[in-house]
Amino acid sequence: MPVKPLFDAPLAIVDVETTGAHPAWDRITEIAVVEVQDGEVVSEWSTLVNPGTSIPPAIQALTGITNDMVADAPAFEDLAQDIFERLEGRVFVAHNARFDYGFLRHEFERVGLRFQARTLCTVKLSRRLYPDHARHNLDSLIDRHNLQCSARHRALGDAQAVWQFLRVAAEERGADVLQDTVRKLSQLPALPVHIDRTVVDAIPESPGVYLFYGENETPLYVGKSVTLRSRVLQHFSDDVRSSREAQIAREIRRIEWRRTGGELGALLLEARLVKELLPVFNRQLRRASDLCGFLFASEKLNLVQKEQIHSETLPFLCGVFRSKRSAMDALRGLADEHHLCLRTLGFEKSGKGACFRHQIRRCAGVCAGQESVHAHHARVAAALTSLKTAAWPWRGPIGIVEEDSEREAADIHVVNNWCLLGSARSEAEVAELLESTARPFFDLDHYKILARHLSKGRPKVVELGAALH
Ligand SMILES: [Zn+2]
Known part of the structure; x- marks a missing residue:
């Protein structure tokens, strides 16, 4: 039957x-x-x-x-x-x-x-x-x-x-x-009490970024997806609900969303909005304020801060780190591996005679006169190249084109020396971004997203160098 x-x-x-x-x-x-x-x-x-x-x-x-x-x-x-x-x-x-x-x-x-x-x-x-x-x-x-x-x-x-x-x-x-x-x-997941189904139904099933707000417009969470509506619903589904998801569902009052042409635009926008809004439940992309890196200048190694990391200094920078601590960990690792002298480089208190690391054979002994400062610094420079960010492979700024077939439009992400100048929808907007005199700051998350995107498949790239002059 x-x-x-x-x-x-x-x-x-x-x-x-x-x-x-x-x-x-x-x-x-x-x-x-x-x-x-x-x-x-x-x-x-x-x-x-x-x-x-x-x-x-x-x-x-x-x-x-x-x-x-x-x-x-x-x-x-x-x-x-x-x-x-x-x-x-x-x-x-x-x-x-x-x-x-x-x-x-x-x-x-x-x-x-x-x-x-x-x-x-x-x-x-x-x-x-x-x-x-x-x-x-x-x-x-x-x-x-x-x-x-x-x-x-x-x-x-x-x-x-x-x-x-x-x-x-x-x-x-x-x-x-x-x-x-x-x-x-087998009902569809129940929505949080303050969220109307018509609001969720209006979210397009396309790439973009969504924003959850709590009481008093407190940003709770920013996320991205190539299928926005499904992703938003997923937050409220019983099958995947963690204690964090449950807390978001309790506190959410309003949903906002922004469409992008594709996944790259969504990733870049998400990274930016998380830093701007500091949502309560985003942990991963939040910490970037202590950005620092090493710059070798006039025979000294300097640990430079966020303000000095931009499209002009970036090509000379050795390593970009999220914190001073991770920068120093990397430097110590290199110093141990290559027997470099941290005291001579200015990262340990100065004193007389050989440094402690030389006594335990981790420093080749520039501090004890066993190696010339020039030879030592040449070795430092060679060791530091392993920390260099990938060289910018273009002559000038580029536009990464992301077609949005559904809307017959394209997002153009304008990038120079790994710094994102902005995303444009038209040639006029591209020109505006290129003409801006504001020096773009380096963002480690943007760098990672862009490097990954440019290294896989066949990204559509237009060189914009000629447009500059
Ligand atoms: Zn030493």
């Missing part, structure tokens, strides 16, 4: 076997998808997956899936597209859905796919429909409802058992009750 109508959307009943319990570092070894349409199974599919790692013996014993069995199986990345299509547009049904959903999301993420679906957990469903029973694991359900399971702890066997449970539940509790319960359990 077909179960009808279980849900207005088709179902994908999923089960995965894995190398362990942690989606972040364990991998899938087998997956099964049973597709259900209008209350009937339209496809049953399963495959072993080569996890690219060894399966622990205890898990081999539990599932019967051995290293030998998966050795010739396809890797997840070879199956990803196919699996994605099987699941797309369906309600993701699994016993303890959080586990299977979490594993699949991680596997998809590793191959660059963003997976999101409504989920229905049959453990929760069983608890709602059969509240008198204490145990709701799959073995208990199989016993209680006389479900047939051809192969327990194998993906397809378990997925088939879950499907039988849905059928039995429909028979015993009635289709209406089942449908009603399913609807309640």
Whole structure:
């Protein structure tokens, strides 16, 4: 008897076997998808997956899936597209859905796919429909409802058992009750009380930056995504909610968003807004105020501060660091490796005779007259080159073009010597940025974002040097 109508959307009943319990570092070894349409199974599919790692013996014993069995199986990345299509547009049904959903999301993420679906957990469903029973694991359900399971702890066997449970539940509790319960359990994540759904619905599913504000317009969080609306909703979903997410959901009063042409623009804007607004819940990008670096000038090594780091000094700078402490750690590392004298360089108190580091053989002894200052400084300069920021490979400023196909427009990020002058939408705006006399400051986060972007794939770059003169 077909179960009808279980849900207005088709179902994908999923089960995965894995190398362990942690989606972040364990991998899938087998997956099964049973597709259900209008209350009937339209496809049953399963495959072993080569996890690219060894399966622990205890898990081999539990599932019967051995290293030998998966050795010739396809890797997840070879199956990803196919699996994605099987699941797309369906309600993701699994016993303890959080586990299977979490594993699949991680596997998809590793191959660059963003997976999101409504989920229905049959453990929760069983608890709602059969509240008198204490145990709701799959073995208990199989016993209680006389479900047939051809192969327990194998993906397809378990997925088939879950499907039988849905059928039995429909028979015993009635289709209406089942449908009603399913609807309640698989609802879209509830929004925080102060956020209206129309506000969220108006957010485009495009690249950009979103801003969460709390009471009194306090900036709570700034984030970026290439799919803005999904990312915002993710913050409020039960599946990923950490204590930090829960706190954001409690405190949020208003959402703002800014569209960008692509991911680069979103990354750059996010980095800038985080520094400008210092949102309560952004930790990573916040600390940059102690930026410093080494500058070798008139035979002395100077630790220069943020104000002196800009497009003109950058080519001569040895290393850029987030704090004085990390700069000194790097210098000490180099000094140990190359037996340099920190006292001669001016980073240790001056004194008479050989420095302490020479006594413990970490300094070659320029301080004890065993090496000339010139020879020592030449070695310092050579050692410091390993800390240099990547040389600017263009003759002058460039524009990195990011096409926004949806709006038939482009963002032009104007950059010189790794410093971002700004992002423009037109030639006039580009000219304005180039003509500005304000000297752009160096931003370590921007540098990393730009260096990564320019080194991968084929970024579209136009040289703007000619426009200057
Ligand atoms: Zn010394």
